[in-house]
Amino acid sequence: MSAATDTPAANGLLPAPGPLRPLALATLLSRVGNGLLMTVSVLYFNRIIGLSIAQIGLGLTVAGLFGLLSAVPLGHLADRRGPRTLFVVLSLMVCGLSLLYLFVHTFWQFLVVSIVLTVVDRGAGAVRSALIAAITQGSGRVAARAYLRAVTNIGIMAGAGIGAFALHFDTGTAYRLMFVLDAALSVVAALVVLAVPRVAPLPHSDDGPVWIALRDRGYLAVAGLNAGMSIHYAIFDVAIPLWVVDHTNAPRWTVALTLIINTVVVALFQVRSSRGISDPKSAARATRTAGLLLLASMVLFAGASWGNAAVAVGLLALGTLVQVAGELLQSSGSFLLGFDLAPDHAQGQYQGVWNTSMSISTMVAPTVLALLPLGLGVPGWIILGVWFAVVGVLFVPVVRWAAARQLVGSR
Known part of the structure; x- marks a missing residue:
């Protein structure tokens, strides 16, 4: 089934009726969660777990390097299997992996969780882009990405505002609650994506190179x-x-x-x-x-x-x-x-x-x-x-x- 549309552009505060609407809602929910973690995560790793700033920076840098390996192969898998269901699965995996930070006590545990989480998250980003390409056409793709970026900023601002409460209390419980809230929002967001019509895998030929x-x-x-x-x-x-x-x-x-x-x-x-x-x-x-x-x-x-x-x-x-x-x-x-x-x-x-x-x-x-x-x-x-x-x-x-x-x- 094809869900592509030429007119996914925003109409007032909401996009035009169609598959972009649930994707926009999912984006808002997940980005509120992102805003939460952007506000508190480094302080949690430093003040609660006890990692040094150098260890946090090194861990995130190494994780970023590993994350470069996943986008292309998972994007290719989205072409072969369809992006919607794969994106939902990867999003739910990211939710579960992010909660593992609550059980981290050493640098090496932090490094392993960060690497696995980043690999899955970067791959999910590529699959999400493939899903946007599948449900839009022509200039509608640009309008859709623009609308989703605006929604992203709104969500991150809202999440940062909520995260400020955790900064005010400055306790391990307050910081951990933000991780749980992020996971809950992300699970709901992933399930909302199921309202987007399923996108059929794209036809392909076994002849010629795979990594075109x-x-x-x-x-x-x-x-x-x-x-x-x-x-x-x-x-x-x-x-x-x-x-x-x-x-x-x-x-x-x-x-x-x-x-x-x-x-x-x-x-x-x-x-x-x-x-x-x-x-x-x-x-x-x-x-x-x-x-x-x-x-x-x-x-x-x-x-x-x-x-x-x-x-x-x-x-x-x-x-x-x-x-x-x-x-x-x-x-x-x-x-x-x-x-x-x-x-x-x-x-x-x-x-x-x-x-x-x-x-x-x-x-x-x-x-x-x-x-x-x-x-x-x-x-x-x-x-x-x-x-x-x-x-x-x-x-x-x-x-x-x-x-x-x-x-x-x-x-």
Whole structure:
């Protein structure tokens, strides 16, 4: 049975009737749980279990490396078996594995649980993307991903607010309750996905190579550029807090201000920003514009180190607005390119490649930000901005080449 639709775009606060609605509800529930754990997990590992910050960082880094191995094969399995049921199974496995953290007492236990959990979770992300590809078509895919990203931000904000109660009590019981609540929300979310019509496995031929996504040089090149551009997602988590506190006269609450601006703007305007991005050509152009906006925002962040408190706050707020404008365009372009440059019969495998490239970006971003803006100061911000602009400009010819290769390959 095919559940694909051309019109899954949001209609008011809800998506149009169809398979996207239960997926949106499931996304909201699961992201509330994510927000809970993002707020309390590191403190739980450090203050309650007794792991050092170095041990936590090492464990999560090693787990991230293992996580790179799962997205492509599980995405391929989604193509062969159908993504909906596989996504539900993997989501339930993630729920169970996350609860194992409550029984962790040593670093090695933490490392093993983190590795297994990350492998399953990264694979589930690729299967989820394959499910979105299966229930949407054409420009509706971009609108669907944009809507789900807006829902994601809302859910994480809500989860962070609930997690603040655990931070207030600062007890092992309060932190453990957040893990249990996350698991409960995630179980409900997984079951809600069963309301999405079943997607039949895609027909395939036993002739030819199995891992076609790994042989598609055009797709790999675009995914690599997208990974290079996506470093900007870590700016507000890694660079801005230390930059504000150590290099500007802005008050500490400015860190929270930039996060609020970014999160609220994405929640309000992600869907609107995706309109007009209907094919690889328009997606590449949007990404080129995003690179220039990111360059401008890096210059504004750098300038915040030269003024008094009022000037610093103003430049940081303006830089955040410019950055989020670039983020909206870049993410919308990324949504379309990841789907449209992949053949429909292998969306799961290709989404695995796309998700893996994003995972690599997430892993290297803290190091890049530590070496450039935090290590070099103002020149580092400028270098980073030029990087975004150059990568954005490269998108146009590289996407044109990848699309031409795809057209030749489909004949």
